[in-house]
Amino acid sequence: MILEISVPDKKSFSKPSLSNYDRLVIGYPFCPAYPDNPSYSHEAAAGALEEFGNDFDVVISLPVCPMEEEMEKVAAVLESAKNSGAKGVEVHSFGLLMWAKKSAPELDVQMGEFSDIYTAYDACLAYDMGASAGIPACEIDLEERIVIQKESPMELITVAAGIFPVAFSRYCHNNPDGIPARCTGLCKNGRTVTYGPDQKVLQAGRVIYSYRALDLLTMLPELVEKGFSIFRVNGMRMNEEQVSKTGQILRAVLSRHGSKPAKEELASMEALFPGGVCNGFYYGARGLDYIENII
Amino acid sequence: MNPAVPTKKPLLMVPAGSLKAAQAALREGADIFYAGIRGWSLRPTAFEIDETEFLKILKLTKFFGKKIFLTMNCFYRTDEIPAALALIEKMKNAGIDAVIASQPGLIREIHRRFPDLAINVSVQTSASNRQELEFYKELGASLVVLPRNFPELDPDHIKKLAGTGVGLEMFLVGDDSLNYDGRCYLSSYLNQKKIKDDTERKYCMMGSANRNGFCYLMCKRECEVMEPGGEIHRGHILRRGDLALFSKLKPLSDAGIEVVKIQGREFPAGMVKLIVRMTRRLIDSIDDDSSEKEYVRELEHLVRLKQVISANHLRLLAKSRSSFWRNIRPVIEKPWDNILTALWMAFPFYRELRWKKYLNEANKIDT
Numbered sequence: 001m002i003l004e005i006s007v008p009d010k011k012s013f014s015k016p017s018l019s020n021y022d023r024l025v026i027g028y029p030f031c032p033a034y035p036d037n038p039s040y041s042h043e044a045a046a047g048a049l050e051e052f053g054n055d056f057d058v059v060i061s062l063p064v065c066p067m068e069e070e071m072e073k074v075a076a077v078l079e080s081a082k083n084s085g086a087k088g089v090e091v092h093s094f095g096l097l098m099w100a101k102k103s104a105p106e107l108d109v110q111m112g113e114f115s116d117i118y119t120a121y122d123a124c125l126a127y128d129m130g131a132s133a134g135i136p137a138c139e140i141d142l143e144e145r146i147v148i149q150k151e152s153p154m155e156l157i158t159v160a161a162g163i164f165p166v167a168f169s170r171y172c173h174n175n176p177d178g179i180p181a182r183c184t185g186l187c188k189n190g191r192t193v194t195y196g197p198d199q200k201v202l203q204a205g206r207v208i209y210s211y212r213a214l215d216l217l218t219m220l221p222e223l224v225e226k227g228f229s230i231f232r233v234n235g236m237r238m239n240e241e242q243v244s245k246t247g248q249i250l251r252a253v254l255s256r257h258g259s260k261p262a263k264e265e266l267a268s269m270e271a272l273f274p275g276g277v278c279n280g281f282y283y284g285a286r287g288l289d290y291i292e293n294i295i
Numbered sequence: 296m297n298p299a300v301p302t303k304k305p306l307l308m309v310p311a312g313s314l315k316a317a318q319a320a321l322r323e324g325a326d327i328f329y330a331g332i333r334g335w336s337l338r339p340t341a342f343e344i345d346e347t348e349f350l351k352i353l354k355l356t357k358f359f360g361k362k363i364f365l366t367m368n369c370f371y372r373t374d375e376i377p378a379a380l381a382l383i384e385k386m387k388n389a390g391i392d393a394v395i396a397s398q399p400g401l402i403r404e405i406h407r408r409f410p411d412l413a414i415n416v417s418v419q420t421s422a423s424n425r426q427e428l429e430f431y432k433e434l435g436a437s438l439v440v441l442p443r444n445f446p447e448l449d450p451d452h453i454k455k456l457a458g459t460g461v462g463l464e465m466f467l468v469g470d471d472s473l474n475y476d477g478r479c480y481l482s483s484y485l486n487q488k489k490i491k492d493d494t495e496r497k498y499c500m501m502g503s504a505n506r507n508g509f510c511y512l513m514c515k516r517e518c519e520v521m522e523p524g525g526e527i528h529r530g531h532i533l534r535r536g537d538l539a540l541f542s543k544l545k546p547l548s549d550a551g552i553e554v555v556k557i558q559g560r561e562f563p564a565g566m567v568k569l570i571v572r573m574t575r576r577l578i579d580s581i582d583d584d585s586s587e588k589e590y591v592r593e594l595e596h597l598v599r600l601k602q603v604i605s606a607n608h609l610r611l612l613a614k615s616r617s618s619f620w621r622n623i624r625p626v627i628e629k630p631w632d633n634i635l636t637a638l639w640m641a642f643p644f645y646r647e648l649r650w651k652k653y654l655n656e657a658n659k660i661d662t
Binding site for chain 1: 371372374398399401403420421422423424426428429431433442444447452455456473474475477478479481483484500503516518519522523533
């Protein structure tokens with residue numbers, strides 16, 4: 001059982017708060033303006049590897065949809081990952097998978113959340129091209145995930161906790177004309193956007209996040225039983241306490257090999273996320289199970 | 296302009312949302328047609344054609360020596376892929392020239408089974424760099440649509456993408472998508488529902504832009520925004536304009552664009568006809584600066600009409616939660632669009648009136 005966490009940079013979390021995780025996926029793959037971003041800066045990638053490389057398996061997250069002009073920087077990050085002891089890199093498209101495997105065959109490559117893996121055919125292709133693991137598109141349901149897991153040799157990564165990105169844009173939402181020359185950093189807080197009476201999302205720079213956090217604690221035993229073995233916490237907009245306690249609870253449940261989480265564990269997890277929790281829109285038959293007032 | 300080196304004219308790809316629209320576009324000089332069969336492409340089923348109508352369009356285009364591409368660009372489920380491949384095989388035997396697809400796994404299967412069938416990679420893949428283009432070339436594709444974002448559609452950027460061995464295609468007219476195509480789950484996050492409709496597919500994933508095209512267009516809706524400081528306002532904060540890159544046609548062609556595409560299978564035949572006519576003239580006079588300006592003005596009026604019609608569609612879409620409105624939508628929408636198009640073209644004062652009304656609604660932000 002592997003528990004991994006996505007971490008935007010080397011400064012966000014301390015080593016003790018990450019102690020329950022096996023693997024760190026480091027980098028903010030959505031924005032080149034994010035300061036000291038290991039996804040876009042080879043120095044930042046090397047720095048993150050120096051900081052965490054001895055204690056954890058470190059995977060460097062490469063940018064989502066980089067433009068051709070940015071590829072030089074991305075190549076430098078890949079080179080840095082290769083030379084500084086990264087376990088692997090995370091990519092968000094098949095083109096970058098092919099390129100990464102050609103440029104650094106010794107590195108493990110895993111497919112990120114925007115890789116558009118919807119079917120076992122996609123997962124088999126990724127595996128044949130050298131990907132060891134991948135996150136399926138977030139809008140597919142559990143039944144489809146089980147089919148993909150069963151019919152393809154690629155390991156699926158299940159995002160088990162944290163808010164998750166639901167859209168990605170070339171434009172910075174804090175600057176409608178595009179990416180600012182000088183980043184104002186407003187994305188660190190984010191705007192809350194509400195559609196209708198109760199439909200909320202969080203808009204942060206170039207990404208729109210789910211308002212409620214994913215919490216698959218109740219489903220973990222079933223997922224483990226179905227053969228899923230890699231779980232991820234999306235640490236992108238979490239604080240130190242959330243990261244630490246989430247890791248602690250998930251590790252405890254996973255170590256009990258399929259037994260159900262205790263009531264206290266469920267309550268503590270829920271209390272960690274002030275925006276509320278959900279089981280993911282893709283695990284239900286009718287969308288967000290808590291939203292009735294749609295459109 | 297150097298008359299000794301004329302610009303290579305791009306091919307014009309147009310939507311065949313109905314037989315009538317295809318006939319009109321054919322008369323106006325379209326080179327390639329694209330159409331999807333009910334349930335299998337990224338359009339709500341109300342705007343898709345059935346197999347019989349598709350075959351009629353195919354026959355028509357073949358008779359006049361034009362090309363037709365079958366649109367199969369949804370993100371299907373694993374258990375739907377065999378049926379998708381069977382449909383492609385059937386249409387290949389009927390004579391389609393290419394298939395438009397977006398799932399890498401499906402593209403590999405298409406190329407394995409039908410190696411002589413051309414593959415056009417959909418805008419859904421958001422291919423932004425040479426690595427993506429090289430990957431799709433290796434997978435067997437011959438043409439890739441570039442993302443509908445302005446930075447990606449800059450001629451200087453496109454120049455860097457040319458020469459990988461796959462043709463470059465782009466939308467000349469269409470929505471300027473705020474979020475990357477194929478990477479936006481906003482609508483499905485808020486609304487996805489699995490329903491059974493009358494198509495051959497197992498389910499319609501209502502609410503998902505990627506899986507059925509039944510997107511609730513949250514990016515065009517008014518919402519309430521709370522800024523980090525606590526200030527609250529209402530507005531269409533995610534709304535962006537439409538792509539209308541007519542004045543850039545020449546630099547885009549010089550940069551390496553081989554096919555320009557017009558979005559709009561859901562728009563009335565009369566409007567498609569006018570857009571195709573003007574775009575054809577624009578392409579044919581690509582090296583003539585004076586006439587270009589006149590066509591650009593005309594085309595910009597048509598893009599405004601497209602925006603007004605889209606806003607009307609959005610109002611009806613908002614009611615589509617109930618099955619009554621879902622069923623009645625196609626019946627009232629098309630005549631409504633046709634009347635609006637006729638009034639728009641015939642009466643300039645009506646055009647101005649509607650446009651002002653649209654702007655008032657679209658831009659209001661109460662702070």
